[in-house]
Amino acid sequence: MDTRELKNIIDNLNNKLAESIYQTIQVLSAIVSMNEKFYIGSHSRFTAEKSRLVAKALGMDDTEAFETETAALLHDIGKIRFSEHLNSLSSNDMSDGEFFQYQMHPELGRQLLEIHSGFDSISEIIYQHHEKLDGSGFPGNLRRDSISPAARIIAVADSYHNLYAKQKKNNAGGKNPIQVTSSGAYLESTDSRFAGAMNYLNSKRGILFESKIVDIFSDIIMAERKNMGKMVVVRVPVNSVKPGMIMAEDYYTTFGLLIAARGEEISSEMLPPLVRFAELGEIPHRVLVMK
Secondary structure, rough: OOHHHHHHHHHHHHHHHHHHHHHHHHHOOOOOOOOOOOOOOOHHHHHHHHHHHHHHOOOOOOHHHHHHHHHHHHHHHHHOOOOHHHHHOOOOHHOOOHHHHHOHHHHHHHHHHHOOOOHHHHHHHHHHHOOOOOOOOOOOOOOHHHHHHHHHHHHHHHHHHHHHHHHHHHHHHOOOOOOOOOOEEEEEEEHHHHHHHHHHHHOOOOEEHHHHHHHHHHHHHHHHHHHHHOOEEEEEEEHOOOOEEEEOEEEEEOOOOOOOOOOOOOOHHHHHHHHHHHOOOOOOEEEEEOO
């Protein structure tokens, strides 16, 4: 066997390994998303998308940005063993016993993922995603530079979306509590939650969260909301949906899996599943979007 043939074999194996890891990530992501019924939209997808954007803005290379995005997508996988009641609570509403159990989910997530050697770096990021600059986080009470840059990014996006999008248990379960008739109406309906979440991040800037990350994240969110205000709401065929459009309704499968969430920007990776589920009759062939 000559060198060229050996290189082709190795490249082929590497491609198969990469594809296997990618498919594993998709499966795990679907499992995590089925545990997100108490959020408006997909918490994991939001955290992953915004963490990737912040990572790139900070100058991370492609590998670092991919690991950050994947860790953000799977950061709550350690909660899959939690009861529905515990998953419905915000940390401020938990009893001491419930909060003690809640604090275990980063370690549980690491234990689940470190079984696969391809997730070594990602599992460590997940373990650290609730650490805070001042050492008040968990589970390791790490401080500042002891916390990985990726975990510091996820901490900001995760905290924002928990404040912005998590619903009380009694308010969850409705498939579309806000009827979006215009982009302006959508923004107005979310203004108070948005202001509360942003005020919290800025009040903890440099204390719990890295200042530069808060600034970049804030710029991304502000730009997105400004751009959304210029959009119109229309119903279009699924096969005409384009990246950059924003969903104006939640779309679930018949077994409760959230395919696309109201307020979520559509990425190129979301298009094939949208088309496939429409062909299967799981979602309508025409969907409501802002564009």
